[in-house]
Amino acid sequence: DGGITQSPKYLFRKEGQNVTLSCEQNLNHDAMYWYRQDPGQGLRLIYYSQIVNDFQKGDIAEGYSVSREKKESFPLTVTSAQKNPTAFYLCASTADRGHEQYFGPGTRLTVT
Amino acid sequence: GQQLNQSPQSMFIQEGEDVSMNCTSSSIFNTWLWYKQDPGEGPVLLIALYKAGELTSNGRLTAQFGITRKDSFLNISASIPSDVGIYFCAGQPGGSQGNLIFGKGTKLSVKP
Numbered sequence A: 001d002g003g004i005t006q007s008p009k010y011l012f013r014k015e016g017q018n019v020t021l022s023c024e025q026n027l028n029h030d031a032m033y034w035y036r037q038d039p040g041q042g043l044r045l046i047y048y049s050q051i052v053n054d055f056q057k058g059d060i061a062e063g064y065s066v067s068r069e070k071k072e073s074f075p076l077t078v079t080s081a082q083k084n085p086t087a088f089y090l091c092a093s094t095a096d097r098g099h100e101q102y103f104g105p106g107t108r109l110t111v112t
Numbered sequence B: 001g002q003q004l005n006q007s008p009q010s011m012f013i014q015e016g017e018d019v020s021m022n023c024t025s026s027s028i029f030n031t032w033l034w035y036k037q038d039p040g041e042g043p044v045l046l047i048a049l050y051k052a053g054e055l056t057s058n059g060r061l062t063a064q065f066g067i068t069r070k071d072s073f074l075n076i077s078a079s080i081p082s083d084v085g086i087y088f089c090a091g092q093p094g095g096s097q098g099n100l101i102f103g104k105g106t107k108l109s110v111k112p
Helices: none
Strands: A006-009 A010-013 A019-025 A032-036 A041-051 A054-057 A062-066 A075-076 A087-094 A107-111 B006-007 B010-013 B018-024 B029-037 B042-050 B055-058 B061-065 B071-076 B083-095 B106-109
Touching: A006 A087, A010 A019, A019 A062, A019 A087, A041 A062, B010 B018, B010 B061, B018 B083, B018 B106, B029 B061, B029 B071, B042 B055, B042 B061, B042 B071, B071 B083
Parallel strands: A010 A107, B010 B106
Antiparallel strands: A006 A019, A019 A075, A032 A041, A032 A087, A041 A054, A062 A075, A087 A107, B006 B018, B018 B071, B029 B042, B029 B083, B055 B061, B061 B071, B083 B106
C-alpha cells in the first residue's frame, strides 16, 4: 500500500535535547513538507523539499533542521533552540507543488 | 502573506442536518482542496478542485470552486456522527507555483 508513515506516534523529551522525527513515503513524490499544528490552529509550514538534496525554509523554520538524502525520506530535527517545541507535527508529500498533498498520521512531541 | 478566511470556526450538528462551510481569499486561487482531520490524526484529502465553477462530489460531500476564484464552499448533506472533526480548506494562490496555503479549520461537533 502506498502512503506516508511517521514515527513514532508519541515522543517525549527533556528540554535541551534534540529530537528527530521520521517521515517516509513510498508514493514516489518529489516534494515533501513538514508542518506544525498547535491546538485550535491551522497548519504552519516549517520546511519543504522539492527534490533530493535540496530544501527551503517555510514560515517557522527557526529551531528546526531537515535533510533530504533520499527521495523517500525527509526527517525533521527539533533542536534545543526551538523555544516551544511541544506540538503535533505533520509530514506531507505531493507529486506536484500546489496540488494535492497527502499527509502522514502525525507525531505528537511533548517536551518537558 | 496570503491568508485564507475559513468560516464558521466551529459549528454543532444534529444527525441528519445539512452543513455548509466556506473559505475566502482577497486574491485569486488556482486550486482549492478540502481536508478532514480526526483528533490525533493527519488530515485526509476529501475533494480537489482545479477549475473556476467546478462542482465536485464525494459521497455526501460536495465542494465548489467559486466563479471569482476567490472562494470555495463545502457542503455535507444528511450529516452522521462520524462527520465530526476539523475541516480544512487549502489552496494555491493564482499566478504562483508556490506551496499550498491552509485555512484555520472549521470544527464540527455534535449538538449536546
